[in-house]
Amino acid sequence: MLEVAWELLIERGLADLTLAELGRRVDTSAGHLLYYFGSKDGLLLEVLRWSEAQLWARWEASRAEEAPFAARFDLFCRQFLPNGLGDPRWLVWIEVWPRVLRAEELRRPYEELDEVWRDELARLLTAAGAVDPASLARRICALLDGLAIAIALGEEDMSVETALTHARALLPAELYAGATA
Amino acid sequence: MLEVAWELLIERGLADLTLAELGRRVDTSAGHLLYYFGSKDGLLLEVLRWSEAQLWARWEASRAEEAPFAARFDLFCRQFLPNGLGDPRWLVWIEVWPRVLRAEELRRPYEELDEVWRDELARLLTAAGAVDPASLARRICALLDGLAIAIALGEEDMSVETALTHARALLPAELYAGATA
């Protein structure tokens, strides 16, 4: 069901991700979706969870633990960043933010999702021997968030490659030694 | 009128910033607001413009052109970053992002507003003799965006001071030499 929501999101964008429309796709009623997810906020959060799980699976499949740090870092950033304008994953993030502001009870679950990548990056940095991995991970993830918005919103002078360059610039020189494919 | 919208936003938050409610405050009808602003998106954009103009005025009043770079940079960041959880200026930014995604015609005006601070920071950096001011400004503004989201959304381990530390870390050592008040 979440998968269908996802496809709907890709096909028709944010505007058409409505309970009625989704109900039509899944052959059920909007009422049932509410019963199931509690609210549209709940549904969105669940979609986000699902999409993050997908991404995490891809990440676990592709991350090469023994590869050099530079390669793993690049891969991390590429996975994290949006895949161009209107990337569905970031569509949901951007849609969720204002809702977190309106609804107190979304804060906790939101933060949990947010933390995952920060922790993973911190793990990467720790393995590479960074001095304050937690703080550096915070910094890099914040940067990636900002860059991701620019990409997802379609700002002309921002691309994944440019973003990657910016991200690398935050690494201490000794960590990101060689160039990578 | 935009000022009243602003006060309404501060008092009651995002959820109550509705055309009907605003109309009640300004003693006019929701229909008139639509006639005037074209759409709610238009209103929001105008509110954002107004708030940015306010901020810009404060910035121009307080920036000391002859002060050392470190002080001017800190001031810039403090102005730019949200003033704690639910800062109204960032409330509007966060509300605008999903709308930019839904409505193509918002992209241009959005980008114009976005660029202002980037250009100003680039100016600061140029004056300080940075090597690639435009790119560095891009990077720092993206970082500030990411940090701002964390602050505005009320993530516990993020404060303006912490954010400031992160921002400073992006500067080449020779630019940010001394500590500042």
Add this chain to the structure above:
DNA sequence: ACTGTGATTTGAACAACATACAAACTCTGG
């Protein structure tokens, strides 16, 4: 003054939406 014309302003109507809810249905343990 009068009038006509275009810009405002209004209020009611509309459509789309998330949500609430009661009724109908389904399944399961006794």
Add this chain to the structure above:
DNA sequence: CCAGAGTTTGTATGTTGTTCAAATCACAGT
């Protein structure tokens, strides 16, 4: 076969932003 909890549906409700025709206003030209 039944009772009752858990699902599912369809309809109703309340709130949105938006549309629109009518009313009002401002004011230039005569």
